[in-house]
Amino acid sequence: MGQKWSPKGKHCYVTGASQGLGLCTALQLVREGASVSVVARDRAKLEAALTQLETNRISPSQKLTIYSYDLSTAAGAQQALQAACELFGGQAPDAVFLCAGASRPVFFVEATEDDFKGQIETIYYTALWSSWAAAKLMARQKVHGKIVLVSSTLGLMSFVGYSAYAPMKFALRGLADTLYSELLLYGIGVHIFFPCGMFTPGFEEENKTKPGITKKIEEEDHPMQPDVAAAVLLKGVKNGTYSIAADFNTKVFRATTQSSSPYGNLAVKFIFEVIGWFGVAAWRRGVDNSIRKYASEHDAYLKQKGFFDKPPHAA
């Protein structure tokens, strides 16, 4: 990749940017001199975000704009991108950061059809349709832009509670691995970020439905501040790093599941792989044992919830 990429003077398009990681990413892009288009659904949160963006601008020439669209549909994603490009003479953004997404942990046998479909929409569709619209526009205009996807530590491994969420974060990894390869045809760069849990409004929301056993397994995790995560994300994008991770545990898991994804420093990869070789299997065996021990408590919980009183094929 040679020379470092810089957001200064560029047009950056950020989804899910009214709060959490998306907002922090947008703010840092503004502080580094980018024009930033922020897309999300909630008008009130967007207005509040715009106020923050404005106080962080470093030049009067930066264009800071908010757009309210539903990005879970292909049409919404296309319209949002088109609207944001109008201010720039219809030119594709230099970089799109696809940060939209929310986690809804739930027991598999207690999930509803909408839990699964909702995670497809909020995680996979928001990233797929926007990256699709952006790739087509960049390819048509021969813009050598960047597409940045946001997966999760749970796109690298998974465990009890994440049957609706983790598959979609895995799907984003599959999408990024494909796009990294395919968009070489157009000189479009692809990046994927694997953040761990972050102290965000979304994190508070997900803890409301999170199964007790899942919380227990996560109790020694250290969630990250979203502005710290955003800084790591941006540093990775500037350096041309395909696969970006911020915390130690995620780096260990990632090293054990790299497959053909490009990796930066091979010596660093090797060290994390050795740690992972012993650590990850030991971690899983510990978690497996916790789950097995929890089985009778879980059985009592399901009894109390009336799970066994329903017809055998009940949803």
Add this chain to the structure above:
Amino acid sequence: MGQKWSPKGKHCYVTGASQGLGLCTALQLVREGASVSVVARDRAKLEAALTQLETNRISPSQKLTIYSYDLSTAAGAQQALQAACELFGGQAPDAVFLCAGASRPVFFVEATEDDFKGQIETIYYTALWSSWAAAKLMARQKVHGKIVLVSSTLGLMSFVGYSAYAPMKFALRGLADTLYSELLLYGIGVHIFFPCGMFTPGFEEENKTKPGITKKIEEEDHPMQPDVAAAVLLKGVKNGTYSIAADFNTKVFRATTQSSSPYGNLAVKFIFEVIGWFGVAAWRRGVDNSIRKYASEHDAYLKQKGFFDKPPHAA
């Protein structure tokens, strides 16, 4: 896992079993003495499959039945399972083999919205809804059954042409990793199979839309006969192996992307990891170069297809 599992006298439920891997799996289960319920959409293919199943039965007590349902909806999956269980007094199957699925390779910028949605339905939904229905039934009836998911080599890595397909095969890996963990709560076993390309009707179908560069990258691959793949799948399930692969290349890729998934023999894993450490990165660099070299030919192809004449935001 100790004692080996045997399909003899068990009720096995196989989806996507009117042809290809599903049919071969069903036939081997019949030859080993299982009662087999076969589910697919196409009535004529199901009738032909039943004739084959009947000629392979080893005992008059085996129940061999076909069911035509649309498994891409939660309701269809639930109804199909319920119908198949009726013959067994409503009892959950001992094992469900979720083989439904089809690949539709296509260039990202040429894909239609339905290409993406179709792959969600044929790959992710067919496995999700059936595993969901089966897990709930097994949990309610305290049946310590087995749920077998079928991913692909392209659930372990991906490249140009598979932007609609690979993400869903990755999603199945995320689902299986979660269910392996979560269904420990109920004593339900989970397996995932990663077959390479197979000489099946589906393989002939996918080659019709496969981009030229994708075919070129795959030209030295050796597709497998589906009955050989089915034998490896069944052997893995009998041995209680969580992650099952049949061919050398898939085993190499898998060793580099194992994460917290349980693995069998660690010495074997180590050997494949060492091969993968050098081989996979070299493979990717070679593929990346092929794609870059193909860029100008691809540009001419898109020109000829009128891609650049459309409005910039055209679908």
